[in-house]
Amino acid sequence: MSSNGMIFDIKEFAVHDGGGVRTTVFFKGCPLRCVWCHNPEGQNPYPELMRKAGCENCGRCRAGCDHVDCAPFGRCLRACPKGLLKVAGYKISSDELAERLSRDADLYKMSGGGVTVSGGEPLMQPDFLCELLEKLRSNGIHCAIETSGYAGEEVFRRVIGLCDFVYCDLKLADDGEHIKYTGVSNKPILRNIEILRESGVKYKLRTPLIPGITDTEENLDAISSITLPGEVEYLPYNKMAGAKYVMLGRKYTLG
Secondary structure, three states: OOOEEEEEEEEEEEOOOOOOOEEEEEEOOOOOOOOOOOOHHHOOOOOEEEEOOOOOOOOHHHOOOOOOOOOOOHHHHHHOOOOOEEEEOEEEEHHHHHHHHHOOHHHHHHHOOEEEEEOOOHHHOHHHHHHHHHHHHHOOOOEEEEEOOOOOHHHHHHHHOOOOEEEEEOOOOOHHHHHHHHOOOOHHHHHHHHHHHHHOOEEEEEEEOOOOOOOOHHHHHHHHHHOOOOOEEEEOOOOOOOHHHHHHOOOOOOO
């Protein structure tokens, strides 16, 4: 079985996505809209054009082109006089992706590494994700996932059952604050964290420290009250988070 999925990047020799030498695959599409998102090109589930620094936005890439449906943006890329466009997002089969990732299986094994699936939100493409994980595990490759935890219970159980390690976000303890800053409720996430705890799968919860939002005394105290000792790691704020928004023609609201 081999279905197609949408990814937007493959990062080799990743150092923050698990132990050992790892390759991180970034799935496209996410149900959350975190105001601090540092991978905005991973939010929408379809390919998007990104304009590199120096692009004069001359309009040639917009002439007679439907950007959502024009998957490769070939016309746009050819029309750019300076080659300052890139496409974020492309389709790939689980067979092709697994074959590519498995080329470094010996390196993963020697270093205690493997493959980490990130996003976006990988759980938005559960069939493609599970096919990929099954193929990688059949090749003896350690599999980890980075997820917001926002998914249906059935999907969550199915996916973590194919993972050797799970990184799951716990951004805000208060549901109202979570909705305000991410666009969705944290109730499904808290439920899935309970499922994760009971699953026997190794995991770590992650809280990004966003100034004035998630790093407040109230939020950190609340997270501490609902988690176990050593269960959470805190991630520093990525000060370069806003750079990609300009490339996508969007505004980074945190400044």
